Amino acid sequence: MGQSSSTVGAAAGYRPSATLPFAAEFRRQASRRRTQLALGFMVLLPLIILIAFQFDAGDDDRDGGGGEFSSLADLATSGGLNFTLFSLLVSASFLLVVVVALFCGDTVASEASWGSLRYLLAIPVPRARLLAVKLLVALAYSALALLLLAGTALLAGTLRYGWEPLRSQVSAQLDPGEGLLRLLAVLGYLAVVLLAVAGLAFLLSVVTDAALGAVGGAVLLWILSSILDQIEALGAVRSFLPTHYANAWLGLLSTPVQTDDLVRGCISAIAYATLFWSVAFWRFTRKDVTS
Amino acid sequence: MRSPSSAAPVRRALGTRRRRIVAGSVAVVLLAAAALWAARPGEAGFRTESARITVRSGPAGDEPVDLDATFYLPDDASAGRKVPAVLLAHGFGGTKESVRADAEDLAAQGYAVLAWTARGFGRSGGQIHLDSPDHEVRDAERLLDWLAARPEVRTDAPGDPRVGVVGGSYGGGLALLLAAQDRRVDAIVPMITWNDLSRAFLPESTGGPATSGVFKKGWAGIFFGGGGNAGSGPAGLSGGSAAEPEGNPASAGPPSPTPGTGPGTGSGRAPAGAADPACGRFAADVCAAYLRIATTGRAEPADVELLRRSSPAGVLDRIKAPTLLVQGTADSLFPLAEADANARGIAANGTPVRVAWYTGGHDGGAGPTSDSDRVKYLTLQWLDHYVTGDGPAPGDDFTYSRVAGFNALERGLVATGYRTADYPGLAGDDRREVAVTGPAQPVANPPNGNPAAISSVPFAGALGSLLDGVAGDVPGQHARFESAPLTEAVDVTGAPTFSIRAASPTGEAVLFVKLYDVDPGGAATLPNGLVAPVRLTGLPAEIGAAKPVTVTLPGIVRRVEAGHRLRITVASTDQAYTTPAQPTVYTVAAGDAPLVLPTVTGEPIPTAATVWRWVLAGLLAAVVVGLVVVVLLARRRHRRQDSSVHPEYAGVPLAVRQLRKEYADGFVAVSNVDFEVHPGQVVGLLGPNGAGKTTTLRVLMGLTQPTAGEIYVFGRRLVPGSPVLSRIGALVEGPGFLPHLSGLDNLKAYWRATGRPWADAHFDEALEIAGLGESVHRKTRKYSHGMRQRLAIAQAMLGLPELLVLDEPTDGLDPPQIAEMRRVLQRYATDGRAVLVSSHLLAEVEQTCTHAVVVNKGRIVASGPVAEIVGESPSVLFDVTDPAAARDVLGRLDGVTVLPDPEGNLVVDTNGTARSEVVAELVRAGIGVDRVVPRRRLEDAFLALVGENSRGSGDR
Incomplete structure (x- = not known):
């Protein structure tokens, strides 16, 4: 019946490593309305921003704000690259966090709440494989969301504002080619930082059966970390907060590129993600599935 | 079984909740502990005592002055376990409190630290004599006596304490002068200080004497601003504002180069009745010299002599204490040239000298963290070896740093440190020549120097260099000479030189020569806002007859990228300097020599950032290895799994x-x-x-x-x-x-x-x-x-x-x-x-x-x-008219037993006897039989269960 030693005694055609293929899980998630909405919004957001900029009445109200936000906002209409950068800036701190938490926090918890998780385990899909495939698919969708956002913004911004050099307040302007490279690096760093959110949401997804709890919990903890990061009295403790280096990608805009905080940010994010995922796997491969 | 059956779900729920609460509490406690640990007050590794030390100084050593001091003593120091000492001097306008953070850090490192408020400042008595050998320096000598008398302080000989002197700016000057005057000093770390006070305030960049120098009125005014108002005014003027950009001595760690915070804080409390409205707490001779120089913008030889008295320049040959010189590149008050002169003068005697540059200074403060950490490390290393006697000799290699960019998180500058074996001086160990050309141009000198070009704003240099638009030249008042775009980047390290020619109808010209870095977009940056003032005399009226003079520009550390141009601007005015009041039109032309850019081949100092890169690589490797190990272990466990068939x-x-x-x-x-x-x-x-x-x-x-x-x-x-x-x-x-x-x-x-x-x-x-x-x-x-x-x-x-x-x-x-x-x-x-x-x-x-x-x-x-379970069972349920009589009848039948039934029904085990026979017996006894229901086993079993406990036992 079985073909190899590992499938001895199994039904014909069953191989543990062939269960729940990546494509199957990808389709399972693709058919969900929340996936379609989240990805759709990633496409829509840059267009909304673009339209909003059209309403610029021209009265320069530049007294308020300050910091890198206003400078990037002022420069947002100077070219497609700057427009993309602005779109990333406005979505990095919250929207992308929510989207990543949605993809990673919802994936296991929703199956548990539908009751379909136990049928997957009874196929049987090995638990570690189930988690691994679910995690990879969730990460793939998160990356897709990031790329859709950046891609749409770049396309729409370039069509509207042209293929101009990347400008910022902290460095001289960069040639479009160099600017594109920087933009890709910014995307890469954002993706790495969001791994910590992905880890947290995924862990909560495994721990709880309520999808909302996993997604909301991850976002709440992320916000809590951001708030704590604002409290300077905490001193060195802040370096251990997962959000501490979330804005270090601004260093990629300066010339020469400031990588020190990026490196620390990567260490922080990867360490957190590894920790959260390890706990998630450890927990899920041992727990009694009662939902 | 009963109680768990009903209470179990509740208890289970409670159990999980309790576990979650425990886990949550543990997390909260850990977080709180971490926060407390980070926010803990500095560990009490030392104790402090305040003292008013009365010293006798003055030219004859008989004028008593009360000095307000704090003595920091490590906890483990005692008469039996003596510790080396550090004399910690503050900057101009500061008090002993300005160096508290540094003192605490040094005390935590095991040094007995004596910090005091210099005479004329804070609660100390006396007047400001500008580090005069007879006054401030002699005060410090008496403090050495005081240290030697302390039983906890290590001594080399009776009355000779083992001591290092550390200080920035005014304190750094004191360290140098004290080491020259008193052999008991074992090592000094003077930071961002002067070599020649007259040259610092009256610079002349073609090598002219201070008497022909151009008066640095901006800085001088800030330092002397308190002179006229002994009361409260200056405190608001410079004390407060100066403290802001100046710096964060607390965060910079020990001996952060801490310049003074302006005179205001110091002159707040003048000795009763002694307040001269013009001079405040300044000594009369110092005050008079300032008033004379500030009025004319020129220094008389006597005034220069007074400033020289307060300068290490003339006494460097007497310094035998190993000297670590720390100077800032963002310093328009005491530029790199001051430290360079000190280093050369001290090294000439064979005294160990080490030079370090960092990207702060009087304009730039403590600089980026990497820089203040380096300065802190170098200082401790110096003191540990030359004062304590621990650790290897620090060597004499030269370290410097260059601003590498802007830190998005800290909103500050980032600097990269470099090291080279020998101190190359301001001329570098190599040079690049760049042709900078332009036609002769007229340069107007406006009456009374107004409007004036802005190159630097004292105490706001770091800020100014960041904000484009603050610095600017006035149209018509400057000449420009530009190079072609550089084909390759050049790392300028040192003082560039350039030659100019100038003509003036009056025969004299005061000019400011600046080197701009111009990017391809046209944005020009003046590194650190530094300018080279020159006063040229004996000039012809026509430019054709002008002779070239070589101008030494201020020392900088800067990378000029390929594609950038270098621009020399020669301006007639600068807000920070006094310029001739008469309106004139000069003519300025480039000289005969190219722009010479000194360079230094330095290797980058590995920093924590490099370490972090390795940590990241290690982390990634660990994750990969961990993943492989886990997968292999899982495979192995899987293979070991029992796959046999029972x-x-x-x-x-x-x-x-x-x-x-x-x-x-x-x-x-x-x-x-x-x-x-x-x-x-x-x-x-x-x-x-x-x-x-x-x-x-x-x-x-x-x-x-x-x-x-x-x-x-x-x-x-x-x-x-x-x-x-x-x-x-x-x-x-x-x-x-x-x-x-x-x-x-x-x-x-x-x-x-x-x-x-x-x-x-x-x-x-x-x-x-x-x-x-x-x-x-x-x-x-x-x-x-x-x-x-x-x-x-x-x-x-x-x-x-x-x-x-x-x-x-x-x-x-x-x-x-x-x-x-x-x-x-x-x-x-x-x-x-x-x-x-x-x-x-x-x-x-x-x-x-x-x-x-x-x-x-x-x-x-x-x-x-x-079939077997449901099949007929030997027990039968009888529904009769008289159950009691029936029980009697049935009881008499052989082998037939009445089974107990919880509901009181008559259930009988016929035990082989035919049911018809039993019914016949009952009828015979006159008992009416309504129903005879054969029982089935499954039902028996079920009823037995239900009889025991009709309630379900919860979800299992």
């Missing part, structure tokens, strides 16, 4: 052996369940709600780990995830579907997840069993309970598994569907297949199953073929 159960679809499941809170859901399912059988698992049926099935599906016992499927041991599970189709605890997919898509998605061949699924049979018709294309979210149930059964049958496990399959079905389901299940259990059905309905099991297993409270109560 010979006894090889052909048995399901054998459950002494199964026990105990939850973490101690609740026993299944205590001992033991049954088998053979091919061709439809086995009913019968029991009331909460009997343990579902728990048994959960274990069977690999969802839950059993506490004890085994399950064999076709002789193979079943554990969670066993491949043999693929031969079982299941419906456990209700259907579970993706609500957004149609019924058919759900089945397809499920089968896709199995990874098995499409043809093996037998969708048609399954769909036929589901009997959903066209509804199979609707989303399952819209299904009724029964439809979902049928779809779930169809899903369980996908692939026609050899063992079908159905938990309450008829739940939600209507009677015709139930009847149909019965037929389906009976038909299914052919061809060697078997079905296990759980139910709490007796009738269902009776009608559907071939065999039954009755469980209650986690135990098997009865099991066997349904």
